[in-house]
Structures are given as C-alpha cells and as structure tokens.
Amino acid sequence: MAKGSAGSRASSGLALAAVAAIAAALLVSRAPRPEVLQQLKDSFMQEDLAAVREFLRHPTLAKAKAGAVEFWEIIGPGGRLHPGWFLEHKGHIVIEGLLMVIIAVMLLQSRFYPRTTEDEDALTDKEIDALCQEWEPLPLVPDISDEDIRPEPPLVQSREGSSYDVMVNGQPALNLACSDFLGLGSDPSVQRRAKETVERYGVGSCGPRGFYGTFDVHLELEAALAQFMGQEEAIIYSYDISTIASVIPAFASRQDILVLDEGVSYPIQQGAKLSRARVFWFKHNDMASLAALLQQIEDAEKRDRAPLCRKMLVVEGVYANSGDVAPLQQLYSLKEAYRYRLCVEESHAFGVLGQGGRGACEAAGLQPGQVEVVVASMGTSLASVGGFCVGHHEVCDHQRLCGQGYCFSASLPPYLATAAHEALSILGSSRGQQLAAQVSNMPGKGTGGWQQAMAGLVRLMAALMVLLRAWQLGEMLVQCVPACVYINCLLVCA
Numbered sequence: 001m002a003k004g005s006a007g008s009r010a011s012s013g014l015a016l017a018a019v020a021a022i023a024a025a026l027l028v029s030r031a032p033r034p035e036v037l038q039q040l041k042d043s044f045m046q047e048d049l050a051a052v053r054e055f056l057r058h059p060t061l062a063k064a065k066a067g068a069v070e071f072w073e074i075i076g077p078g079g080r081l082h083p084g085w086f087l088e089h090k091g092h093i094v095i096e097g098l099l100m101v102i103i104a105v106m107l108l109q110s111r112f113y114p115r116t117t118e119d120e121d122a123l124t125d126k127e128i129d130a131l132c133q134e135w136e137p138l139p140l141v142p143d144i145s146d147e148d149i150r151p152e153p154p155l156v157q158s159r160e161g162s163s164y165d166v167m168v169n170g171q172p173a174l175n176l177a178c179s180d181f182l183g184l185g186s187d188p189s190v191q192r193r194a195k196e197t198v199e200r201y202g203v204g205s206c207g208p209r210g211f212y213g214t215f216d217v218h219l220e221l222e223a224a225l226a227q228f229m230g231q232e233e234a235i236i237y238s239y240d241i242s243t244i245a246s247v248i249p250a251f252a253s254r255q256d257i258l259v260l261d262e263g264v265s266y267p268i269q270q271g272a273k274l275s276r277a278r279v280f281w282f283k284h285n286d287m288a289s290l291a292a293l294l295q296q297i298e299d300a301e302k303r304d305r306a307p308l309c310r311k312m313l314v315v316e317g318v319y320a321n322s323g324d325v326a327p328l329q330q331l332y333s334l335k336e337a338y339r340y341r342l343c344v345e346e347s348h349a350f351g352v353l354g355q356g357g358r359g360a361c362e363a364a365g366l367q368p369g370q371v372e373v374v375v376a377s378m379g380t381s382l383a384s385v386g387g388f389c390v391g392h393h394e395v396c397d398h399q400r401l402c403g404q405g406y407c408f409s410a411s412l413p414p415y416l417a418t419a420a421h422e423a424l425s426i427l428g429s430s431r432g433q434q435l436a437a438q439v440s441n442m443p444g445k446g447t448g449g450w451q452q453a454m455a456g457l458v459r460l461m462a463a464l465m466v467l468l469r470a471w472q473l474g475e476m477l478v479q480c481v482p483a484c485v486y487i488n489c490l491l492v493c494a
Contacts, residue, residue: 351381
C-alpha cells in the first residue's frame with residue numbers, strides 16, 4: 001500500500017508538471033493548439049472515470065444495493081408482505097372475521113334514549129297558569145311618536161266640472177296632482193259610455209283574463225290600441241304600475257342583462273328586481289356613460305366567453321321623477337350597435353308628445369316596430385285605469401302566459417275599458433289633435449327663456465306646497481310632490 005500510494009503521488013506530480021508545461025507553452029505561443037487541448041481533455045476524463053469507478057466499489061454503496069434487493073424480495077410479487085401472498089395464505093379470512101365481529105357488535109348494541117332527571121318533572125296546572133299570567137307579548141308594531149304620525153291625507157268629496165276643480169274638506173281646491181293631461185276624465189261622451197257599460201255588464205269583471213274575465217270590450221280596446229300605435233298587437237293590464245313591473249320579468253330572467261337609467265321610476269326598479277336579472281345602471285340621460293357601459297359589458301363577455309343571453313335597455317319617454325325627455329334617437333342607435341332590445345315606458349308621454357300623441361318615440365322620429373316593447377298607462381291621457389303594452393304578436397302573446405299582473409289579477413272592469421276606448425277615439429280625432437295642440441302651444445314650448453322661467457316657477461311652487469303640507473296648512477291640495485312632474489311634462493311637449 002505504501003508503494004501504491006507513493007506511486008500515485010508520483011503520477012499525480014508528473015500530471016501537474018505536464019499541465020504546467022502545457023500552460024507555459026500556451027502562454028509563450030499566445031495561440032491555442034488543438035492537439036494540446038485534446039491532451040488536456042483526455043487527462044481530465046481519465047481521472048473522472050477513475051474516481052467514479054472507485055465510488056461504485058465503495059463498501060457502503062454495496063450494502064445499500066443489497067438492502068434494496070432484499071426489501072424488494074419481501075414486498076414484491078411472491079414476497080411475504082405482498083397482497084397476493086397474503087390472499088393465497090387465507091389472509092382474507094381474518095379480514096372477513098373482523099368485519100363480522102363489528103357488525104355483530106353494532107346489531108347487539110342497545111339503543112340510546114335520553115335520560116330524564118328528577119328535576120324535569122311535568123308542570124302542574126297552577127304553575128302553567130302562573131307562567132301565562134307573567135308572560136308579556138312583544139308588540140307587533142313598535143310605538144310611534146307623535147312626530148312620526150302621518151297626517152291624514154286631504155279628502156276629495158266631489159268634482160266641480162273638470163278633473164282639476166275638486167271639493168276638498170268642504171272647500172274648493174285646484175288639483176295640481178291630477179294626471180288627466182287632456183281633461184278627458186270629465187268628457188260627457190266618456191262618462192256616457194261608462195254608464196252604458198255598467199248597465200250592460202255590471203261593475204267588476206270578477207275574474208282574471210284567462211278564467212272568465214275576458215269581455216268583448218277588452219278585445220276591442222286592445223285592437224284599438226294596436227291600431228292607434230301602429231303595432232301588430234296590444235295587451236292591457238288592470239293596474240298601470242304592475243304593467244311594466246310584469247313586462248320586465250316576462251322577458252328577463254336570472255342569466256339575462258338589463259341596462260337601466262339611474263332616473264327610472266319605482267315600477268321599473270321593482271320589475272328589474274323581480275326578474276332577478278343582472279342589472280347595470282348608467283348616468284341619467286348620459287349617452288357617453290351608456291356607450292361606455294355597453295362596451296364594458298361586451299368586453300367582459302368576450303373575455304369570459306359568456307353564453308348568449310337576452311339583453312334589454314329600459315328607459316322612460318318622459319321620466320316621472322324629473323320630467324326629462326329621453327334622447328330616444330341616440331338610444332336607438334346604441335341598442336342597434338350593441339344588439340339590445342329597447343323597452344320604453346311612455347306613461348307621461350302618451351297623448352301629449354308626438355304629432356299624433358303616440359308618445360316620445362313618435363316625437364323622436366322612431367317608426368312603429370323600431371322599439372320592441374312600448375308600455376304606457378291608461379290613467380293619464382286616457383283618463384281611465386290600467387296600463388297597456390304594444391309590440392309584435394310574439395311580445396304580447398308571451399305576456400298572456402308569463403305576465404304576472406295579467407295572469408293573476410282580475411281583469412279591467414268593463415266600464416273602464418269602454419271609457420279608455422272612447423278617450424282613445426277622441427285622441428285620434430281632430431278634437432284630440434286640438435287638445436294636444438293646446439298642450440304643445442303653451443308659453444314654455446321650446447328651449448328658450450320662457451321654458452326656463454316657467455320651470456323655475458313650477459319648482460318654486462312645488463317646494464312651497466311641500467312646506468305648507470309639512471306645516472299642515474295645505475289641506476286644500478290633494479298631493480304636492482307630483483305636481484312638478486305633471487307641469488314639467490306639459491312644458492316639454494312639442
């Protein structure tokens with residue numbers, strides 16, 4: 001061993017001397033020679049291979065290899081711990097026996113019954129009576145202070161001529177909250193038709209439209225409304241607020257999209273809530289905000305690869321909360337560009353806007369059919385009760401099965417249907433055009449100083465009325481807040 005170690009040290013010394021000589025030759029020549037590099041590479045590879053062979057011959061590595069082979073003989077196929085060997089030597093009998101013991105213990109185990117203590121004895125009749133006398137129920141309604149008590153509303157006792165001259169608490173008053181824009185509620189022909197219908201059909205319909213609640217006067221009114229609006233079909237509801245609140249859920253469900261103006265009225269908000277659709281809001285009458293919102297929705301759908309759904313844009317022709325007119329021409333362009341359906345609520349525009357009194361859509365120059373769903377109230381210019389929706393045959397037929405206010409409410413009383421039909425006939429005649437012209441030719445027509453001055457005066461009067469009502473001094477007024485809505489609607493007519 002001493003000689004071997006000395007020989008190895010001598011060989012390593014010779015190798016270092018050779019490497020030093022080669023390096024010196026390279027430095028002197030300043031140019032690498034290929035044969036020299038190859039010799040250097042071969043010398044290092046031979047040393048590496050020798051080191052690897054010496055590592056593989058190490059005793060520890062040999063013991064580890066022998067242990068791995070022995071372990072595989074135990075757990076591998078044929079080994080004592082292999083599942084196959086266990087099953088071949090009847091090992092499954094042990095498992096089956098253990099399962100049988102567990103099942104027997106569970107079957108023979110006694111059931112659990114809660115134990116009662118001696119303190120939990122039944123109460124006597126005297127103790128029950130004492131507990132009942134001591135019990136004080138909580139009030140169903142919390143106590144209301146005198147400041148929170150709502151004052152009694154003014155009581156209208158009769159009308160004196162027109163719909164605006166009323167008798168309130170024994171005193172004559174001017175009803176500024178009346179929505180009979182054209183004054184047809186006191187028209188003699190409308191009242192005469194209503195009386196004739198009461199004598200023929202009675203007062204109420206006493207049934208929904210789908211169950212003995214459809215009268216011929218209902219069908220006649222629907223045909224007249226469709227013809228007047230230039231649409232294929234019309235459907236009437238017995239309550240105007242439930243009209244738009246039933247139309248929206250009929251055409252939108254949980255996976256659909258509704259885009260609403262921030263200034264829409266309460267019935268539209270309720271309809272959107274009942275539909276459970278995804279609701280998006282844009283700034284009031286702000287077309288830039290609407291365009292940005294529609295683009296945002298489209299980008300999100302492309303990014304998420306969302307499935308197809310129904311999309312509807314819902315606005316009002318004349319907003320009930322502000323009296324502003326919707327820019328329907330721009331709304332129509334955006335809904336066509338982004339492939340939306342447009343629903344317009346025309347309650348405050350029907351009968352007073354447009355050349356024929358057909359609402360804000362006609363005033364904006366939109367043709368019948370360009371707006372998919374048009375909804376309006378019959379309690380405004382038609383001086384009756386209820387609402388209607390016009391559109392294609394599919395739009396109206398679908399509501400007869402899915403419109404909740406149509407399916408589950410008693411139909412419109414026949415005399416109110418004939419009253420609305422007669423008022424519609426007047427609206428479509430030359431007399432109706434004269435009434436609409438009187439509204440259109442008010443001093444506030446246009447966008448000049450007259451309109452701004454009148455609008456400011458109306459808002460000032462409305463604020464004064466609210467203050468008087470708060471001090472309980474305005475008992476001669478029926479309602480105060482909606483007055484500005486009514487007069488603003490008249491001011492924007494053109």
